[in-house]
Amino acid sequence: MSTENELFSAVDALLEQVAQDDLPVPAERKRLREAAGLSQAQIATALDARREAVGNWETGKTEPRPPKRAAYARLLEGLAARFPTPAADVPTATPEPVVPEVFTGPVPAAEAPEAPAPAAAVRPAPAASSRRPGAKKAVAKKTAAATAGDVDPRFENGPLAVVDADADGQVSAYCVGGLVLDVPAKTIPALVDWTLTEGRLGQARLHRNGRDADPVLVLTAAALERFGLPAALSEEERRASRLPESHKVVKQIARAGLQMTQRGLGPWARLYRDPEGSKRRCVQLCVLPWNALDTREWGRRDDPQLLLTMDPADLAQYLGLYAARVMTPRGTTATTGLELMVALRPPTRAEKDEATGEFQRAFNTDALTAVYDVVECEVPDEHPILKGKFARHHLRTPAEMLMEEPYDWSRPLTDDECANEFLVAIDINMSFAAAANGLTVGLNGPTRLTGNPAFDPSLPGSWLVDLSHVDLARVKVGKQWTDLDATRLPSPFTPKGDRPEGPAWYATPTVAYAVELGYDVAPIEAYVRTQSARYLDPWYKRLRDAYVETMADLGVTTDLGGSEFLQEMTRSRSTDPVMSLLATAIKSTAKGGIGKLRQRSRGQVPYYEHYPALARETWRPDIRAAVLSNQRVGIHRKVLKTAAAGLYPAHIGTDAIVYPAPGPSPLDVLPTTPEGKPVPGGFRLGVSPGMVKHQGTQTVLWAEQLFEERGGVFNIANLIKTDPTAGEGE
Template sequence: AYAERVMTPRGTAAVTGLELMTALHPPTRAEKDPVTGAFTRALNEDALTAVHDVVECEVPDEHPLLKGRFARHHLRTPAEMLMEEPYDWCRPLTDDECMRQYLVAIDVNMSFAAAANGLTVGLNGPTHLTGDPPFDPSLPGSWLVDLSHVDLSRVRVDGRPVDGGRLPSPFTPKGERPTGPAWYATPTVAYAVELGFEVAPVEAYVRTRTGRYLDAWYKRLRDAYVTTMADLGVTTGLGGAEFLDAMARSRQSDPVMALLVGAIKATAKGGIGKLRQRNRGQVPYHEPWPALERETWRPDIRAAVLANQRIGLHRKLMKTAAAADLYPVAVGTDAVVYPSPGPTPLDVLPRTPEGKPVPGTFRLGVSPGMVKHQGTRTVLWAEEQFEEQGGVFNIANHIKTDPAAGEGE
């Protein structure tokens, strides 16, 4: 079933995810010479066709480009390294939130694959822009810019203000407000502009040949995921209570198909990770490792997907806060924890007077980008955890009580 719905496995799920990108957008094609009639090798414009120069701020610490660049054990700062990663954020509960009995965790389906859909990425090598270049959202790449002036409390969403102190910053994985210039991928800087703030980049590395390279890859994995979930009794037509009931039953309906769902999700997540495969002791530190010889070793594309995932999540957090005065207490990658008067997402996610999800907020459903119930705990449980650990820590991925959530997700 995996071979039919995704592709014939090429090793691990992550390796297969990367190979699927190449299979859908091969770097070359056969082209017939109109004069001689012979077939020659031609490059495909919509593919990754060469190994290009890399950018210092985009590569991991062990890359040969950084050999001798920094002192031993130096920790690169956001002004020296592109730190586009998923959220790992938590905050203390307010007194009012402690009065609610439950903490409900929701989880975004295939969030990295969904973030890749429709995303414009660079297909060629970097062009270095200096001298305070104007920001151009159509150019994928990395921008050195100061976003410390962005104050969420000054933003109005659908005409309503939000409490910026109870939301993570959209610009850092830890949710802390930036303190100065830092490197960001294009989607992150574009979000600052969307929020209504001026941006003034100092320099940038951009790609001038662009395309929606991951669209076909996303659609292939989306169809595989939705088809397999339907085999488990969870279809796209379900919403609300019907969807939650179907998800709760799905783990017991067909264990083999449940394993296949996990494999498809690992293919999506792992394929994105392989775009910046690290040197895990394969070769000596600061020496080239095999992954660097691939056309698909593209840390800038991985950064763009992760930035888009985090920004898309933040946009929904803002919409939810404005619509229902509802704020998360923890976000871990693609899991969001809300204080709730009841034990299910139906008790907390905002709805219109007609009973439909408020546009732009989290929506229960099986499709990638929609959310499912990850689990529920009590507020008392959270306070006990904080006391036991001696302080607030991220509880988002510790809330997995829904039998449909699974321990490995």
């Protein structure tokens, strides 16, 4: 009997077949989209296509091809049913009902991430004399040129605003596209109500089963003074990350009937009123002077005051672009990165009950939908499950703890290598995001396998196995057995690059790599997940497109290679400060989102006590381990390719690899084929995630002096930076 998936596939094939010639004319496609208030970017995201492709379909330059054609035809048919053309026959298909979203009350942001909004393009500001229907007090005071794009009419002023006040006390909201709105509010409650009724701020959902993003108001120091908030938090308030309930503004909020989440009024605060039907009424405050936007992630490490002194219009442009290309900021870049996963893979959807005809909540099979039991070897030391299992300061061994971490490896140079003048450091673009691409991860809880189970690379999870027999002196590189100098190579199985000494816990990608190198493996036991998916694929694609588009704005495009790419990367550092900040924030989002999958307590509660992050469906240390495993073995795979060509690394730090070289450029060191092309499977210069750029160059003499000062060889991979800001957030 056919399975349900096979039946669905057969039905989809029929739909695709009948949809081949069932598309409206290009002009009608555009009309339907605009009538629904959808952007080209939203449709592109839903169809897993590029925004430019949707634009071409609407102008008739190109036509969609299977399988996207069938899905696009289905979308247009549904829109045509809802938005018929006057004086024209239209399909009578019944549109899919819109199900009200139930909001059950305040939920801590750390425990229940909201699914935010998709890319809303920055648009031209309206004329200064225009007034907005329903927002008569919000008058545009300033215009500026901006990139034209499609705008959801519900959120025509953009996803967020920077709220500032002048010397006369006039409050202004700086929005994307150069638009500035007069804000009549004199208190925080009035500001929230103005945003909900007249501000027209927010962003449409990234996924049809997700939620629209709440508007974000970024408060400057002048705005804090105007609304009676302190310019800085006291030491006690910083520890609590909130103002006390006795503060007058907190009391104002309570008297006005506004509610707050358990996080209270802190650097990031969520204020809301009860929903109206299915419509949420929630506003997020981002208090800039209280370090809501950590300069290490959102700014520059060498300029801590940059964001505080940035012009409100420039700050709105920066954060508005981030919201358009990634999502509306939700806190740290790590928090935003994690919530982006949820926004793109919502855990629930509305499903019609055939018996009652009413819609109920159903779980999506490709998402993280529940909090499952954890495995001892996968959790950090302070986890409650370890209480009573180990002494307080016991260092767990590899046979007791899954130690999938990035590389921190170094070795001394050989005499021949010391003859080179330079040490060249290359850096992998967005290495953690690239490692997530195409990676199969577990979605359900663990299943324990005992009795020496056979290794199955299709089962994500953790395996207890002895890999000490893998000898790098002779391994398969590609499909050929190759002899290498193992003394100049790190082990792929440990972060420090040491050869394993016995059984240890490894994630599936690490064990699969041992098999790839040509060696048999014999697991002792395992904890695997039987339900799996490429959960992080849309997350990776969203961040990849955001990064590539931002680098293109800086002049570094995907068609550049070799010396031209290196020249443009050097020039881009001084091209556009806002775009440079945006690139750093996107990289931090990718790295931080993966780290957040195994968020640690960090002193929130005593050791072995439950802390809030553990209640999230997205607290999944096994998924983090799989990504880090894939990142590390991915580096090692390319290291072997270059080693086979005669080039060995000296240091590896996370995603930076250092090679001794006769010249100062990566072109002087990275091996090429006789035709002058990069060695297949090796490191390749370019801007896309997974490709490499030049991090910096130092001399061998510089390194030797440093080693002498510190009494021995240590990892200098992340000390070799031509630009002080290079590699931030990676």
